[in-house]
Amino acid sequence: MAQDKSSESKTRRPRAETPKGFRDYFGAEVTERKAMLDKVAEVYHRYGFDPLETSAVETVEALGKFLPDVDRPNEGVFAWQDEDADWLALRYDLTAPLARVAAQYRNDLPSPYRRYAMGPVWRNEKPGPGRFRQFYQCDADTVGAPSVAADAEICAMLSDALETVGIPRGDYVVRVNNRKVLNGVMEVAGVLDPSDPTRFEAERGIVLRAIDKIDRLGEGGVRALLGEGRRDESGDFTKGAGLGAEQAEVVMAFMAARRDTGAATVAALRGLVGASVIGGEGVAELETIAELLDRQGYGSDRIVIDPGVVRGLGYYTGPVFEAELTFEILDEKGRKRQFGSVSGGGRYDDLVKRFTGQSVPATGVSIGVDRLLAALRAKGRAGGEGAGPVVVTVMDRDRMADYMGMVADLRNAGLRAEVYLGNPKNFGNQLKYADKRGSPVAVIQGGNEAEKGVVILKDLILGAKIAENATLEEWKDRPAQVEVPRSELVAAVRKMLGQ
Amino acid sequence: MAQDKSSESKTRRPRAETPKGFRDYFGAEVTERKAMLDKVAEVYHRYGFDPLETSAVETVEALGKFLPDVDRPNEGVFAWQDEDADWLALRYDLTAPLARVAAQYRNDLPSPYRRYAMGPVWRNEKPGPGRFRQFYQCDADTVGAPSVAADAEICAMLSDALETVGIPRGDYVVRVNNRKVLNGVMEVAGVLDPSDPTRFEAERGIVLRAIDKIDRLGEGGVRALLGEGRRDESGDFTKGAGLGAEQAEVVMAFMAARRDTGAATVAALRGLVGASVIGGEGVAELETIAELLDRQGYGSDRIVIDPGVVRGLGYYTGPVFEAELTFEILDEKGRKRQFGSVSGGGRYDDLVKRFTGQSVPATGVSIGVDRLLAALRAKGRAGGEGAGPVVVTVMDRDRMADYMGMVADLRNAGLRAEVYLGNPKNFGNQLKYADKRGSPVAVIQGGNEAEKGVVILKDLILGAKIAENATLEEWKDRPAQVEVPRSELVAAVRKMLGQ
Numbered sequence: 001m002a003q004d005k006s007s008e009s010k011t012r013r014p015r016a017e018t019p020k021g022f023r024d025y026f027g028a029e030v031t032e033r034k035a036m037l038d039k040v041a042e043v044y045h046r047y048g049f050d051p052l053e054t055s056a057v058e059t060v061e062a063l064g065k066f067l068p069d070v071d072r073p074n075e076g077v078f079a080w081q082d083e084d085a086d087w088l089a090l091r092y093d094l095t096a097p098l099a100r101v102a103a104q105y106r107n108d109l110p111s112p113y114r115r116y117a118m119g120p121v122w123r124n125e126k127p128g129p130g131r132f133r134q135f136y137q138c139d140a141d142t143v144g145a146p147s148v149a150a151d152a153e154i155c156a157m158l159s160d161a162l163e164t165v166g167i168p169r170g171d172y173v174v175r176v177n178n179r180k181v182l183n184g185v186m187e188v189a190g191v192l193d194p195s196d197p198t199r200f201e202a203e204r205g206i207v208l209r210a211i212d213k214i215d216r217l218g219e220g221g222v223r224a225l226l227g228e229g230r231r232d233e234s235g236d237f238t239k240g241a242g243l244g245a246e247q248a249e250v251v252m253a254f255m256a257a258r259r260d261t262g263a264a265t266v267a268a269l270r271g272l273v274g275a276s277v278i279g280g281e282g283v284a285e286l287e288t289i290a291e292l293l294d295r296q297g298y299g300s301d302r303i304v305i306d307p308g309v310v311r312g313l314g315y316y317t318g319p320v321f322e323a324e325l326t327f328e329i330l331d332e333k334g335r336k337r338q339f340g341s342v343s344g345g346g347r348y349d350d351l352v353k354r355f356t357g358q359s360v361p362a363t364g365v366s367i368g369v370d371r372l373l374a375a376l377r378a379k380g381r382a383g384g385e386g387a388g389p390v391v392v393t394v395m396d397r398d399r400m401a402d403y404m405g406m407v408a409d410l411r412n413a414g415l416r417a418e419v420y421l422g423n424p425k426n427f428g429n430q431l432k433y434a435d436k437r438g439s440p441v442a443v444i445q446g447g448n449e450a451e452k453g454v455v456i457l458k459d460l461i462l463g464a465k466i467a468e469n470a471t472l473e474e475w476k477d478r479p480a481q482v483e484v485p486r487s488e489l490v491a492a493v494r495k496m497l498g499q
Numbered sequence: 500m501a502q503d504k505s506s507e508s509k510t511r512r513p514r515a516e517t518p519k520g521f522r523d524y525f526g527a528e529v530t531e532r533k534a535m536l537d538k539v540a541e542v543y544h545r546y547g548f549d550p551l552e553t554s555a556v557e558t559v560e561a562l563g564k565f566l567p568d569v570d571r572p573n574e575g576v577f578a579w580q581d582e583d584a585d586w587l588a589l590r591y592d593l594t595a596p597l598a599r600v601a602a603q604y605r606n607d608l609p610s611p612y613r614r615y616a617m618g619p620v621w622r623n624e625k626p627g628p629g630r631f632r633q634f635y636q637c638d639a640d641t642v643g644a645p646s647v648a649a650d651a652e653i654c655a656m657l658s659d660a661l662e663t664v665g666i667p668r669g670d671y672v673v674r675v676n677n678r679k680v681l682n683g684v685m686e687v688a689g690v691l692d693p694s695d696p697t698r699f700e701a702e703r704g705i706v707l708r709a710i711d712k713i714d715r716l717g718e719g720g721v722r723a724l725l726g727e728g729r730r731d732e733s734g735d736f737t738k739g740a741g742l743g744a745e746q747a748e749v750v751m752a753f754m755a756a757r758r759d760t761g762a763a764t765v766a767a768l769r770g771l772v773g774a775s776v777i778g779g780e781g782v783a784e785l786e787t788i789a790e791l792l793d794r795q796g797y798g799s800d801r802i803v804i805d806p807g808v809v810r811g812l813g814y815y816t817g818p819v820f821e822a823e824l825t826f827e828i829l830d831e832k833g834r835k836r837q838f839g840s841v842s843g844g845g846r847y848d849d850l851v852k853r854f855t856g857q858s859v860p861a862t863g864v865s866i867g868v869d870r871l872l873a874a875l876r877a878k879g880r881a882g883g884e885g886a887g888p889v890v891v892t893v894m895d896r897d898r899m900a901d902y903m904g905m906v907a908d909l910r911n912a913g914l915r916a917e918v919y920l921g922n923p924k925n926f927g928n929q930l931k932y933a934d935k936r937g938s939p940v941a942v943i944q945g946g947n948e949a950e951k952g953v954v955i956l957k958d959l960i961l962g963a964k965i966a967e968n969a970t971l972e973e974w975k976d977r978p979a980q981v982e983v984p985r986s987e988l989v990a991a992v993r994k995m996l997g998q
Contacts, residue, residue: 014560016602016854022554030550048888048917051529055521061513080579103515110935145920295900296907355515389547401794408795418547421644436609
């Protein structure tokens with residue numbers, strides 16, 4: 001298209017669009033998320049956790065991406081250079097800011113420091129369907145508590161939080177594993193040398209990734225990856241970890257070590273890690289966690305020891321946990337599948353060390369807010385639209401004060417109400433507006449009604465029902481339209497709302 | 500300092516600091532703000548406003564700062580270039596995103612569209628004491644309603660919101676003015692020519708700034724600025740608007756036009772704007788607003804017509820309003836002063852026009868969240884610290900399961916409780932921790948108590964009082980320490996908390 005550039009630049013209008021990968025949230029989307037997070041916060045508060053709201057903007061170096069040699073250190077984060085040459089960036093999670101806070105305020109914060117944080121994070125990644133570049137996280141962490149009692153507490157709190165927001169017991173399970181046990185297994189399998197932790201790093205990486213693929217590849221596929229390697233359907237070859245059959249057997253046995261009770265699982269794991277010191281530590285930690293939770297009444301219907309939890313094991317240093325929703329939903333192709341993970345966490349060292357040089361133990365959990373909200377919607381447990389306002393229509397532009405007096409009366413009685421503020425000429429538009437607003441009742445007062453001192457109330461919910469298929473009884477019992485004295489407006493609306 | 504650069508770069512630790520001008524919010528700071536905003540949202544909801552949460556990131560062109568000729572279009576905003584060359588930026592207010600949303604979703608949104616928004620905004624400005632580069636705003640706007648009934652509604656809602664969060668009637672006033680009246684006055688004073696609105700622009704700017712300075716300069720100073728100009732104490736000369744005495748008198752009379760009742764003020768303004776068409780329109784609008792509010796019961800103890808409201812008049816196109824807190828506080832130098840403005844707004848056109856080319860009327864209000872919160876704190880109306888958790892101390896590391904069972908019992912009874920998770924060796928540290936947490940009660944169970952099946956409860960609030968100056972009666976009435984059976988833990992803690 002040939003265009004006159006100069007006139008184009010004068011009249012050019014900005015596009016009314018969010019940047020790619022960003023979105024807006026309207027009405028019930030905001031309300032539902034807020035209601036869910038409020039309930040989670042209530043549980044966290046009862047556990048003694050305090051809210052922390054950090055700045056959305058951090059220095060890039062605090063985020064741990066400080067690379068002085070590159071021109072623009074923003075792989076994965078949104079970053080820009082400040083006027084005094086500092087690189088700033090939007091936080092990409094809530095853990096890095098916690099580390100910075102724990103270091104910055106280490107002399108003022110209670111120790112251990114329990115905090116929760118809820119808010120948006122930003123990822124500079126390729127957006128995709130349902131994959132946004134700004135999304136909410138909801139984290140709880142304990143900094144400065146070395147004991148696995150802190151991990152057990154997080155697991156119990158996660159379980160309570162899920163039930164409080166509306167996931168019934170039986171529809172979820174918190175699965176607990178321990179990175180140290182896996183290290184012990186690696187040792188027994190001969191791919192970890194405690195005297196030289198850097199040896200076999202590549203092999204361990206392959207083993208971790210193989211374990212993580214069990215659901216997709218099955219036992220045979222994982223065995224191939226633990227051994228020489230695997231050629232997939234497209235013919236591509238993935239190099240394996242090169243483990244012998246006996247070595248691979250240790251790893252396979254680890255993945256299958258879950259038993260009916262925590263005690264039995266712990267016993268099986270103890271057998272697997274053999275003489276490995278780190279493995280023995282990990283098993284003892286799992287045993288303690290299981291005992292602490294059991295004594296608080298968190299049985300295997302809520303929290304289980306499960307060696308199958310591997311996701312993100314590389315990042316953690318001790319116990320790891322994951323909350324999985326076990327009910328089935330239909331995916332976009334109409335196939336049944338389990339809802340899956342909505343939360344994960346674990347113990348991680350070196351949180352604060354990067355800033356202060358001193359090691360500070362920490363453990364915590366992160367809830368995927370959008371996924372949990374989707375789960376509540378799937379279960380019909382989210383708040384839904386909520387009640388629309390009573391709409392007072394405008395029959396006579398000159399009597400706006402009367403109409404506003406009506407909404408004032410309704411609001412003062414605690415009812416949600418608004419007067420129609422568009423062009424009142426076309427009455428049909430006013431009812432269409434009320435419909436769009438999800439309004440339960442329309443209030444109408446024309447000149448005749450005003451003279452008689454009455455108002456007409458239109459029951460829009462019943463009206464819609466009648467239009468569809470309400471029975472005569474329903475109609476008689478609760479007429480879709482009534483005339484009441486103006487002085488009885490509030491009482492009559494209340495009655496129509498069934499309050 | 501001579502330093503080995505290469506070793507420095509290897510061991511260099513990031514600074515644990517927020518970027519300049521950014522800050523963190525802890526505990527009660529988060530809770531208090533949330534409680535206040537929840538109350539405001541409740542009022543907005545009752546008025547039929549729906550929540551809207553837009554992306555924090557917008558394209559620079561949507562923010563209205565699109566300047567293709569400059570290398571980095573981020574004057575005042577934090578901006579960066581996306582990988583596909585788009586400039587993105589953090590929103591600097593909640594109005595520009597509303598304009599974008601109103602344009603983007605114009606076929607789906609109800610019209611008029613009432614929405615509220617609460618969230619952080621970012622300003623790339625020099626930070627100063629108490630002046631941050633990220634702060635909260637809380638806005639409510641009605642898009643698509645040309646009638647001043649929409650403006651009146653916003654004023655009533657603002658008044659309700661202030662009272663609901665805890666500003667008592669009498670401690671605030673919502674002041675209403677109208678940009679059109681000022682234009683009428685400018686016309687009468689001869690600095691606005693309706694047939695050529697660009698004439699006298701510089702003079703009008705000087706007049707506006709002069710009016711805005713009445714508090715600081717007094718009548719004489721303003722008169723000087725309306726006339727030839729003014730030399731201040733330092734000897735600097737500010738050029739005046741060059742109005743003759745009669746012209747200046749019109750402006751001075753406008754500023755002094757507030758009377759005891761809205762009707763009297765309106766009458767005074769009507770006299771001042773004379774034959775000006777735009778001025779007459781403005782006066783009629785103020786009259787309608789006054790009448791609508793009066794009929795809803797918002798008298799001059801809450802909302803007044805006040806020509807003295809000038810701040811930001813340049814931006815608005817019709818009614819403007821401002822909520823002022825009228826009680827006195829002591830400033831940092833111990834001098835009494837009025838708390839001042841906490842909210843402002845008005846009617847503004849061309850909100851959506853920039854995107855669509857079609858004019859869409861809009862009116863709205865913005866609450867300065869931090870200022871209103873500061874006011875509530877000054878009045879003792881903010882939530883304060885809130886109750887710290889009951890702290891269960893650890894006398895015997897091996898009985899952690901017992902201690903966690905105690906906190907579980909307390910939590911299940913709805914009480915806020917936590918077990919001490921630090922190193923339990925030094926018991927004094929545990930009580931210091933409880934103190935830092937604002938804990939009301941410490942629970943203690945050593946070996947002896949465990950054998951006897953009892954726990955010791957320490958009343959930390961009374962304990963602190965006794966340490967200061969509690970009377971003997973208080974001590975007898977409510978001993979600072981009791982021993983109770985383990986089975987009565989919850990009941991006894993409840994009693995100690997006075998529940």
